[in-house]
Amino acid sequence: MTTTGYVFHPEYLWHDTGTSAGLLPANPTAGIQPAVHVENPEAKRRVHELIHASGLLGELMVIEPRRATVAELTRVHTDAYVQHIKTQSELRGGGGGGDAGDGFSPVGHGSYDIARLAAGGLIELVTAAVHGDITNGYALVRPPGHHATADQGMGFCLFNNIAVAARHVQAELGLARIAVVDWDAHHGNGTQAIFDDDPSVLTISLHQANCFPPDSGWTHENGTGNGAGYALNVPLPPGSGHAAYLHAMDQVVLPALDRFAPDLILLANGFDAGVFDPLARQMLTAASYRHMTRLLVGAADRLCHGRLIAAHEGGYSPFYTPYCALAFLEELACTTTHVTDPLAAVVAGYAAEPLTPQQQAVIGEAAQLLPRIQTAVPSA
Numbered sequence: 363m364t365t366t367g368y369v370f371h372p373e374y375l376w377h378d379t380g381t382s383a384g385l386l387p388a389n390p391t392a393g394i395q396p397a398v399h400v401e402n403p404e405a406k407r408r409v410h411e412l413i414h415a416s417g418l419l420g421e422l423m424v425i426e427p428r429r430a431t432v433a434e435l436t437r438v439h440t441d442a443y444v445q446h447i448k449t450q451s452e453l454r455g456g457g458g459g460g461d462a463g464d465g466f467s468p469v470g471h472g473s474y475d476i477a478r479l480a481a482g483g484l485i486e487l488v489t490a491a492v493h494g495d496i497t498n499g500y501a502l503v504r505p506p507g508h509h510a511t512a513d514q515g516m517g518f519c520l521f522n523n524i525a526v527a528a529r530h531v532q533a534e535l536g537l538a539r540i541a542v543v544d545w546d547a548h549h550g551n552g553t554q555a556i557f558d559d560d561p562s563v564l565t566i567s568l569h570q571a572n573c574f575p576p577d578s579g580w581t582h583e584n585g586t587g588n589g590a591g592y593a594l595n596v597p598l599p600p601g602s603g604h605a606a607y608l609h610a611m612d613q614v615v616l617p618a619l620d621r622f623a624p625d626l627i628l629l630a631n632g633f634d635a636g637v638f639d640p641l642a643r644q645m646l647t648a649a650s651y652r653h654m655t656r657l658l659v660g661a662a663d664r665l666c667h668g669r670l671i672a673a674h675e676g677g678y679s680p681f682y683t684p685y686c687a688l689a690f691l692e693e694l695a696c697t698t699t700h701v702t703d704p705l706a707a708v709v710a711g712y713a714a715e716p717l718t719p720q721q722q723a724v725i726g727e728a729a730q731l732l733p734r735i736q737t738a739v740p741s742a
C-alpha cells in the first residue's frame with residue numbers, strides 16, 4: 363500500500379516575479395515592454411487545480427509546509443547569501459524589484475519567507491517519508507531551487523530546496539546516502555556544485571545540452587575530490603524526446619541508482635522538457651513523464667523502501683504542464699483518475715521520434731562513468 367504525500371501552499375503562488383518580458387527585466391528605454399515573467403504562478407496554479415479537480419487530491423496525504431529556519435538554510439547556503447535574499451525581499455519597489463544574484467532571478471516583496479516555505483515544505487515531506495508516514499511525495503513549490511548554489515541564486519531559483527532537504531535528512535534523520543535525479547530540461551548546476559566533492563550525495567542530471575546555464579552540465583563534470591564519480595550529466599541534444607529520455611533512464615539513471623544504493627531518492631521534477639515548453643526544446647509528453655516516473659518508483663521500491671520525494675522545478679506551459687504533472691503524480695500514488703492527456707493525439711508524432719545516434723552517443727558516454735560509483739553496503 364502506497365501513501366503519497368503532497369505539499370502545496372497558496373503562498374507559493376504569491377512569490378512575485380514581476381513584470382519581466384518573459385526572461386528579461388522590463389526596460390522601456392531599451393524597448394523591452396513590461397509583460398509577465400515566465401516563472402509566474404499560472405502553470406503551478408493549474409497543476410494544483412487539476413490535482414484537485416481530477417479527484418487525485420483526495421487520495422493523497424496532504425502535508426502542511428513550514429518555513430525553513432536560517433540554521434536549516436545555512437547547512438547549504440552561506441549566511442551572507444541568506445541575508446542577501448532577506449534584504450532583497452524587504453525592498454518594496456514592486457514585484458521582482460529584488461534579485462537573487464544573476465539579474466534574472468526576481469525576488470519579490472516577501473519572497474524570502476515564501477522561499478523558506480518552499481525549502482521547509484521539502485523538509486516536511488522528507489521527514490514524513492523517513493518516519494514512514496508516507497511512501498513517496500511531491501512538493502509543488504515556488505520558487506524553484508536546482509540552479510541555486512551555496513552563495514548565488516540564478517535561473518529563477520532562490521534557495522536550493524532539494525539540497526536543504528538532503529542535508530536535513532543527513533543531519534537530523536540519520537540517512538547516509540542520497541541520490542538526486544534531475545530531469546528538468548536545464549542542468550541542475552546548483553545541486554551539482556553543492557555536492558560536487560561529496561560522495562554521500564549522487565547527483566544525476568538529464569538536460570538539454572548547453573541550454574541553461576550556458577556551457578554547464580557536460581559529461582566530463584563528474585564530481586571532484588572525494589566526490590569524483592558522484593556527479594553524472596547526460597546533456598541531450600535539443601529535440602530529444604521520449605526515446606532518448608527512456609534510453610537515458612535505462613542506461614544511466616537506473617544502473618547508477620542500483621550501484622549507489624541510496625537510502626532516499628530526491629527528484630528535481632521539472633516539466634520543462636515537455637514538448638510545449640517555451641524555455642527548452644525537448645519533446646517529452648505526459649506519457650513520457652508517466653513512464654519515467656514508473657521506472658523511478660520501481661528503483662525506489664527496490665532500493666530504499668519506495669522513498670522518492672519530488673520537488674517541483676521548471677515547467678512553463680500553463681496548458682500542458684498540468685497533464686504531465688498529473689501523470690507523474692498518478693504514478694507516484696499507483697492510481698489513475700478519469701483525466702487523460704487531452705493532447706495525447708496531438709503529441710503522438712513527437713513521441714514516436716526514434717533514438718538518434720547522437721543521443722545514443724552522449725548516453726553511452728555517461729554510462730561509461732558508472733563504474734566510478736562504488737556499490738555500497740545498503741544502509742538503513
Ligand code: 9RB
Pocket residue numbers: 385386466509517518546547548574632634641675676677
Ligand atoms: C538571459 C539569461 C535563462 C534563465 C533561466 C532559464 C531557465 C530556468 C529553468 C533559461 C534561461 C542569461 C535572459 C544568463 O527553468 N530552470 O529549470 N536566461 N538567462 N543572460 N540573459 C540575457
Ligand code: ZN
Pocket residue numbers: 546547548632634675676677
Ligand atoms: Zn528548467
